[in-house]
Amino acid sequence: MNAFEKAWVLVTSQDPMLQNIVKTTLEMAFSSSAIALLLGVLIGLVVAYNDFPGKKIVVVIMRTLMGLPPVVVGIVVYILFSGTGPFGHLKLIYSVDLMIIAQVVLITPIVAGMTETSLSPLVDRMRPTLKGLNLSLPKKTALVLFEGKYQLIAVYLFAFARAISEVGAIQIVGGNILNKTRTMTTAIALNYNTGDFSLAVALGIILLAIALGVNLVAGLLQIGLKKRND
Amino acid sequence: MIEITARKKYGDRVVLDIDKLRFEKGRVYALIGTNGSGKSTLLQALAKVIDFKGDVKGLTGKDVAYMPQKSFAFSTSVLANVTAPCPIHRIFTERAKAKRLLKSLALDHLSKKNASRLSGGETQRVALARMLVAPHDFLLLDEPSASLDVESTLISEEVLMDYLERTGCTLIFATHSIAQAKRLADEVIVLDGGKVVERGFTDQVLENPENDKTRSFLEQFNR
Amino acid sequence: MKKFTAFALVLLLVLSLVTFVACDPETPDTPDAPKVVRISTTTSVNDSGLMAYLQPYFEAQTGYKWEISSAGTGAAINSAKYGNADVILVHSKSQEEAFVSAGFGRKVEGYDAERVSFMYNYFVLVGPTADPAGASDAEGVKAAFSAIATGEHTFISRGDKSGTHTAELKLWDASLGLTNDPATSATYTWYVSAGQGMGACLTMANEQGGYCLTDKATFLSYKNHADGDKLPGLSILFEQDDAMKNTYSMIAVNPDAPFVDSVTGEALPAGTVTIDTTAADVFINWMNSETARTLIAQYGIEQYGASLFTVIE
Numbered sequence: 001m002n003a004f005e006k007a008w009v010l011v012t013s014q015d016p017m018l019q020n021i022v023k024t025t026l027e028m029a030f031s032s033s034a035i036a037l038l039l040g041v042l043i044g045l046v047v048a049y050n051d052f053p054g055k056k057i058v059v060v061i062m063r064t065l066m067g068l069p070p071v072v073v074g075i076v077v078y079i080l081f082s083g084t085g086p087f088g089h090l091k092l093i094y095s096v097d098l099m100i101i102a103q104v105v106l107i108t109p110i111v112a113g114m115t116e117t118s119l120s121p122l123v124d125r126m127r128p129t130l131k132g133l134n135l136s137l138p139k140k141t142a143l144v145l146f147e148g149k150y151q152l153i154a155v156y157l158f159a160f161a162r163a164i165s166e167v168g169a170i171q172i173v174g175g176n177i178l179n180k181t182r183t184m185t186t187a188i189a190l191n192y193n194t195g196d197f198s199l200a201v202a203l204g205i206i207l208l209a210i211a212l213g214v215n216l217v218a219g220l221l222q223i224g225l226k227k228r229n230d
Numbered sequence: 231m232i233e234i235t236a237r238k239k240y241g242d243r244v245v246l247d248i249d250k251l252r253f254e255k256g257r258v259y260a261l262i263g264t265n266g267s268g269k270s271t272l273l274q275a276l277a278k279v280i281d282f283k284g285d286v287k288g289l290t291g292k293d294v295a296y297m298p299q300k301s302f303a304f305s306t307s308v309l310a311n312v313t314a315p316c317p318i319h320r321i322f323t324e325r326a327k328a329k330r331l332l333k334s335l336a337l338d339h340l341s342k343k344n345a346s347r348l349s350g351g352e353t354q355r356v357a358l359a360r361m362l363v364a365p366h367d368f369l370l371l372d373e374p375s376a377s378l379d380v381e382s383t384l385i386s387e388e389v390l391m392d393y394l395e396r397t398g399c400t401l402i403f404a405t406h407s408i409a410q411a412k413r414l415a416d417e418v419i420v421l422d423g424g425k426v427v428e429r430g431f432t433d434q435v436l437e438n439p440e441n442d443k444t445r446s447f448l449e450q451f452n453r
Numbered sequence: 454m455k456k457f458t459a460f461a462l463v464l465l466l467v468l469s470l471v472t473f474v475a476c477d478p479e480t481p482d483t484p485d486a487p488k489v490v491r492i493s494t495t496t497s498v499n500d501s502g503l504m505a506y507l508q509p510y511f512e513a514q515t516g517y518k519w520e521i522s523s524a525g526t527g528a529a530i531n532s533a534k535y536g537n538a539d540v541i542l543v544h545s546k547s548q549e550e551a552f553v554s555a556g557f558g559r560k561v562e563g564y565d566a567e568r569v570s571f572m573y574n575y576f577v578l579v580g581p582t583a584d585p586a587g588a589s590d591a592e593g594v595k596a597a598f599s600a601i602a603t604g605e606h607t608f609i610s611r612g613d614k615s616g617t618h619t620a621e622l623k624l625w626d627a628s629l630g631l632t633n634d635p636a637t638s639a640t641y642t643w644y645v646s647a648g649q650g651m652g653a654c655l656t657m658a659n660e661q662g663g664y665c666l667t668d669k670a671t672f673l674s675y676k677n678h679a680d681g682d683k684l685p686g687l688s689i690l691f692e693q694d695d696a697m698k699n700t701y702s703m704i705a706v707n708p709d710a711p712f713v714d715s716v717t718g719e720a721l722p723a724g725t726v727t728i729d730t731t732a733a734d735v736f737i738n739w740m741n742s743e744t745a746r747t748l749i750a751q752y753g754i755e756q757y758g759a760s761l762f763t764v765i766e
Contacts, residue, residue: 080715083535083726084534084712084714084725085714088715088725089725091727093537094537128274129298129301130302132297134315135315143314147304175523175537177520190500193652194502194652196680
């Protein structure tokens with residue numbers, strides 16, 4: 001059986017283990033990308049909109065943090081949330097929640113950096129008008145976000161792609177426990193270790209199919225918004 | 231009454247150097263001067279859109295609205311653009327007002343169009359409507375008819391004067407048009423190199439300027 | 454501008470709070486919560502498939518669920534030192550003894566020592582079937598390793614401080630100066646320190662025509678894979694030498710162990726770290742039960758024609 005056949009058999013057989021893995025993966029990727037989007041867009045917007053001393057340094061730090069190595073984030077979160085760590089009492093080690101936390105740490109700077117970079121020119125053009133109209137803060141925020149919707153959709157897609165394909169951090173803080181914290185990527189890594197290459201590739205194909213689905217939805221959303229704009 | 235004292239430098243160049251410039255409530259002021267004379271910067275300082283050394287007295291609790299030279303049109307409908315400054319809970323009642331405004335500015339045929347796709351002149355008139363939908367204490371307009379043809383300019387001025395009469399709002403505007411200053415302003419303030427070189431009643435300043443800079447500026451304009 | 458920043462900061466705070474509340478763990482102390490034993494083991498144990506094979510029997514008989522996290526031996530033992538496991542299952546005698554002597558082991562009632570050895574198998578030396586080094590004709594395993602070194606034949610080492618890596622290092626001639634610390638270890642062009650798991654190393658050896666020390670279970674599972682022989686170029690060249698014995702042990706984690714704060718390194722007051730001793734007892738007792746011993750002894754016969762582990766009597 002080649003990998004494609006195996007993937008098809010896996011999908012159609014409604015294997016409970018696979019369903020659990022997919023469910024865990026989606027729960028994690030959607031949660032972490034959504035939380036990272038909220039936090040990151042806010043940070044990126046605050047930096048893009050405001051002029052303050054040291055802004056350039058903040059931007060450099062933000063862009064540096066975009067390259068945070070997942071394994072390092074994993075180890076730091078692991079140390080902090082271990083039984084012997086300062087947050088050990090929360091008992092989050094080897095849980096999906098902790099995987100989400102690790103990914104939020106990893107992805108928020110990426111979202112913030114991309115938001116700052118992609119919205120800065122727009123914000124610069126809008127700033128005099130927004131300030132001159134005396135708009136309330138929520139309204140200003142809403143107007144900038146609305147104008148930047150295409151860029152933000154692209155930013156979200158990147159965040160989601162990063163979340164669903166990440167393995168280094170979640171392997172460490174999640175422990176790859178069957179039926180609990182095993183995701184598609186950690187399962188792929190495990191299957192590589194046990195020599196089940198075709199199963200690994202099959203899982204990879206399913207993962208790509210999910211990513212394709214999310215991208216299609218986002219693409220349709222963009223087209224829909226464009227149509228409404230004309 | 232408000233009083234502004236402001237200094238602003240870009241690098242070594244002084245772009246604004248104003249000492250205790252006063253504006254009386256309910257009057258119309260025209261700022262004139264060559265490019266780079268500091269008209270826009272003065273308006274931005276009054277609107278607190280830029281940081282500067284100095285302060286503006288008498289603005290506490292006052293509502294100041296400022297329209298930049300190039301206003302940003304939100305990529306929503308023209309009508310939604312005009313009602314953008316209205317509080318959300320009043321947006322429906324304000325909509326009727328906005329429609330009347332658009333009609334008086336001869337823009338009602340555009341009200342459902344996406345504002346980000348309008349021409350420069352249309353955008354400027356939509357931006358003006360957006361300024362006038364709510365009552366303000368001070369209205370600061372930076373070359374409000376720079377991209378408008380004669381007819382649109384006159385219509386806009388009519389709507390603007392009507393608004394001032396109804397609300398008792400103070401208007402300070404920058405312009406390149408001496409004729410417009412004559413039509414609208416009670417007083418004219420002439421700027422050069424960031425400094426006020428002359429101020430006074432419109433006719434007096436424009437017909438019998440006392441300052442050499444004003445004179446050369448007006449000559450240049452008449453030529 | 455200040456207002457904008459302030460508002461955004463407040464929103465950020467609220468959001469992170471919401472996130473934290475949302476992430477609050479489901480209280481594990483409720484009586485309905487399933488009883489769980491947290492096992493930390495090495496990748497090689499987990500990858501052999503033994504644990505997955507035993508899991509349904511264990512869970513049906515004891516009413517406990519088990520949560521196995523697997524990592525390299527170093528990380529697996531660390532997991533317990535960080536308070537994240539109730540019991541460890543590893544195969545590296547020296548590291549186990551260090552763990553126990555540091556006070557992290559707990560003697561389970563009815564056993565003589567903290568370290569409960571319960572099964573073993575043999576490491577095997579695998580290499581190209583043609584065997585250019587003549588390892589299969591050597592007098593003993595140490596002689597076989599010497600032949601590889603003398604002939605400078607490619608050798609793939611795990612290089613990850615795993616149990617297998619530790620066992621491998623003991624088989625080389627001391628004069629070679631190979632250690633588990635890459636900073637001080639001697640380097641040779643023929644000695645490849647892969648830093649990867651067992652499967653990855655075997656695949657590499659297969660590709661490069663190199664030699665490799667492996668546990669038999671992983672090797673056989675690659676050889677007799679459902680998709681066909683994954684390692685067609687490799688054969689077992691040497692096995693069953695006493696120096697190659699690979700003993701698996703379980704150690705219950707001591708709740709009163711000298712845990713230290715993982716950030717500051719300061720000693721933690723007793724009781725800070727929660728360790729489920731009952732769960733560990735249940736696990737160790739079950740693994741030594743007649744049912745488990747029979748199951749372990751039978752594991753592999755059906756699939757590979759030979760059992761992969763021998764139970765210690």
